Amino acid sequence: xxxxDGLNIVFTLxxxxxxxxxxxxxxxxxxWLLIVALLPWFGxxxxxxxxxxxxxxxxxxxxxxxxxxxxCELPHPLQRQIQRLSGYNGIPPxxxxxxxxxxMEPDTAHAWLLEAIEAARHSIxxxxxxxxxxxxxxxxxxxxxxxxxxxxxxxxxxDTFGSIMTYFRQRAFQPLIRAGGQVAFFQPFGSLxxxxxxxxxxxxxxxxxxHTIIGGGINIADEYLDxxxxxxxVDLTFRICGDIGDIYAQTFAQDWLYATGRELETDPSVRxxxxxxxxHVAQVVPSGPDMEQDTLREALLCAIHQxxxxxxxxxxxxxPDQLVLEAVLMAAKRGVRVRLLTxxxxxxxxxxWGRASYMRDxxxxxxxxxxxxxxxxxxxxxxxDDVFAMIGSANLDYRSLLINYEIVTFCYDEQVLGSLxxxxxxxxxKTENYHPxxxxxxx
Numbered sequence: 001x002x003x004x005d006g007l008n009i010v011f012t013l014x015x016x017x018x019x020x021x022x023x024x025x026x027x028x029x030x031x032w033l034l035i036v037a038l039l040p041w042f043g044x045x046x047x048x049x050x051x052x053x054x055x056x057x058x059x060x061x062x063x064x065x066x067x068x069x070x071x072c073e074l075p076h077p078l079q080r081q082i083q084r085l086s087g088y089n090g091i092p093p094x095x096x097x098x099x100x101x102x103x104m105e106p107d108t109a110h111a112w113l114l115e116a117i118e119a120a121r122h123s124i125x126x127x128x129x130x131x132x133x134x135x136x137x138x139x140x141x142x143x144x145x146x147x148x149x150x151x152x153x154x155x156x157x158x159d160t161f162g163s164i165m166t167y168f169r170q171r172a173f174q175p176l177i178r179a180g181g182q183v184a185f186f187q188p189f190g191s192l193x194x195x196x197x198x199x200x201x202x203x204x205x206x207x208x209x210x211h212t213i214i215g216g217g218i219n220i221a222d223e224y225l226d227x228x229x230x231x232x233x234v235d236l237t238f239r240i241c242g243d244i245g246d247i248y249a250q251t252f253a254q255d256w257l258y259a260t261g262r263e264l265e266t267d268p269s270v271r272x273x274x275x276x277x278x279x280h281v282a283q284v285v286p287s288g289p290d291m292e293q294d295t296l297r298e299a300l301l302c303a304i305h306q307x308x309x310x311x312x313x314x315x316x317x318x319x320p321d322q323l324v325l326e327a328v329l330m331a332a333k334r335g336v337r338v339r340l341l342t343x344x345x346x347x348x349x350x351x352x353w354g355r356a357s358y359m360r361d362x363x364x365x366x367x368x369x370x371x372x373x374x375x376x377x378x379x380x381x382x383x384x385d386d387v388f389a390m391i392g393s394a395n396l397d398y399r400s401l402l403i404n405y406e407i408v409t410f411c412y413d414e415q416v417l418g419s420l421x422x423x424x425x426x427x428x429x430k431t432e433n434y435h436p437x438x439x440x441x442x443x
């Protein structure tokens with residue numbers, strides 16, 4: 001055995017120790033050991049880049065530590081259990097001093113963004129997965145530059161992989177930077193080994209004066225916000241004003257610190273007081289490699305397992321991990337009405353192939369799988385028993401639930417839940433039931 005073979009054995013053992021230390025599932029352990037052992041050197045590099053779900057970085061990302069108002073009382077047992085579970089994992093409790101508005105219309109979402117940019121007086125902080133320099137992106141960039149020239153603090157945090165073409169065209173941001181704005185890319189190519197390129201920032205936080213938050217599934221690009229396009233996407237966007245803006249602000253600040261090594265200087269005194277008449281109950285849940293626990297998945301499992309009447313799931317990419325899939329199947333088997341709304345075709349054929357077996361499993365146990373036929377459905381939401389809803393950036397797939405940086409809002413308010421349920425019912429009228437192919441070779 002030569003020196004190179006010996007070193008490869010050492011690397012294989014180190015990978016084994018790392019896998020055992022993080023208690024990875026047996027299937028995962030076996031697969032990684034085969035990759036490292038059968039692909040000398042190259043396998044070790046693959047593991048270094050893609051093998052971890054938690055942070056391994058030159059600048060460790062601080063754990064979120066929130067300062068929030070006292071928790072409000074939640075009337076339903078399921079709501080209380082989800083809050084207790086998330087609180088155990090360090091997530092701030094729900095508050096009732098918020099106002100939540102929802103829309104599925106791209107022109108409304110676009111108008112909300114433009115109005116919020118125009119109304120901002122102190123700060124604009126945008127964190128997104130995709131910022132494309134198309135018509136929509138260039139227009140918003142110009143508006144942000146104008147606000148920076150007026151003295152408003154403007155900060156952009158973009159994911160390198162999601163905004164890959166923009167990453168190579170950073171000269172477009174020079175006018176904004178000269179006006180005093182700041183732009184950074186999350187885990188750029190120069191940080192491949194230090195920060196795990198596989199751990200992508202899929203969060204959408206569009207924050208204005210630490211008070212108005214716009215979020216959901218939308219990115220900054222034509223297909224999400226240009227309603228004049230015949231192929232514009234259908235997405236779920238929310239606008240929240242109120243106390244939970246502080247949680248979004250702290251999450252953004254720590255993402256900025258991790259990406260740049262610089263603390264974000266903001267004045268919390270500029271946040272406007274919330275109207276006392278705003279009584280929507282909501283809770284912010286960040287999820288990802290910067291959290292010790294997988295709170296998002298745990299809360300989702302808790303809600304599905306305790307569902308008694310109905311579960312509605314809205315996602316473009318239904319490729320869940322085994323625990324989530326089994327929870328949904330068991331809910332259907334015990335008589336819960338389960339419905340999945342997903343596009344007839346997504347924007348990636350490989351996801352269409354990947355989700356087919358899971359959709360077939362759902363149909364086999366009586367789940368109604370509704371395929372949206374009027375374009376690309378990019379909305380993400382789950383609503384359970386009309387008492388709990390999850391809206392935000394997370395898809396119901398393995399990456400969103402266990403790998404990506406995500407942020408969602410849990411809604412417990414009857415009015416908000418009713419509005420979301422009506423939107424889902426309206427979408428369902430534009431769908432066709434999914435029927436798995438019979439041909440064995442297709443499967």
